[in-house]
Amino acid sequence: MELRYGINPGQAATAEPVVAGDWPVRVVNGEPSYINVLDALNGWQLVREASLGLGRVAAASFNHVSPAGAAVAGDLDEVAAGLYGVRGGGVGELTSAYLRARDADPKSSYGDFVAVSRPVDLELAEVLGGLVSDGIVAPGFEAGTVERLSRKKNGRFLVMEADQDFVPPREEMREVYGVRLTQERPEEAVGPAVAGEDLRLGMVVARYTQSNSVCYVRDGMTIGIGAGQQSRVDCTRLAGAKADIWWLRRHPKVSGLTFRDEVRRQERINWQVRWCEGDLTAYERERFDQALAEPAQELTSAERAEWIVRLDGVAFVSDGALPFRDNVDHAQRHGVRSIAEPGGSIRSDEVAKACSEYGITLTRTGVRLFHH
Structure with a gap:
């Protein structure tokens, strides 16, 4: 497959399947770039795994190979419904899942790549017609939806169809500066050992977010994702600030x-x-x-502070072990009541002690979810 360009314009690029003729996705409309393909492959894996693990329709809003937001189907509150011009209780599961995902960080979702776990219906196609997005990957498209979507961006809107039955190779390979790297494909992140839908969703999201990463999840949707930070506590603070903004938008x-x-x-x-x-x-x-x-x-400082302390019932997931208790100290400021992290740091006892002090339930998963 000839790509429009590589990571940057001016870089020629192609894509080909590892096994000849065995593609996990196919292009239905438009011409993908290198990053479009990465977004489609990562986005599809995230929503597929979340949907299978949680038994619900899932959606994600990707930008620069990390999710800006992800969610499963559920109720839209009045704020989100009003912004997107829909009735909160009157939209289908697919539309609710995507709008909940996009509403996590709507500024970062501008020009996103959409991923959904169910075939696109006319309702979602119409909603996407009024939003700024670059493309979508889905396991199918109902009659008329491709035609509706292909009118976006003067016909350049990228539509890709995922093969639900595709089985990836056991090993993955990457070439960088003349070096070929090979590794086993990791096991799926969601498992029965982790209690609570929000923590399980957070683990899937972390698996497909550029490391270091953490995410805050509430009621089946992310409300703050921190990606690609060199310091984990910086990631925790960044994602926490996004969670606060999500909550303040409801003031x-x-x-x-x-x-x-x-x-x-x-x-x-x-x-x-x-x-x-x-x-x-x-x-x-x-x-x-x-x-x-x-x-x-x-909005005064006092009003802002009084509102933020009302945020509660938030789950927090880290793709790597929390190295210091400062991550817990910051996370609890954003309504966190449960944490899932791999464990195993030399200060794990201090992390556990901090969780106990704040009444936070701590789950040690034993699974690191780094993604690069």
């Missing part, structure tokens, strides 16, 4: 922001996020005020 002063009719959906979302972050530049503040139909009610 009445934020969800109640009224924008001018001409302001597009993604702009409204971006302004909500920036307003929650609380550090608008003078230039941004001027543009923000211009985008509003009515002046914003200021």
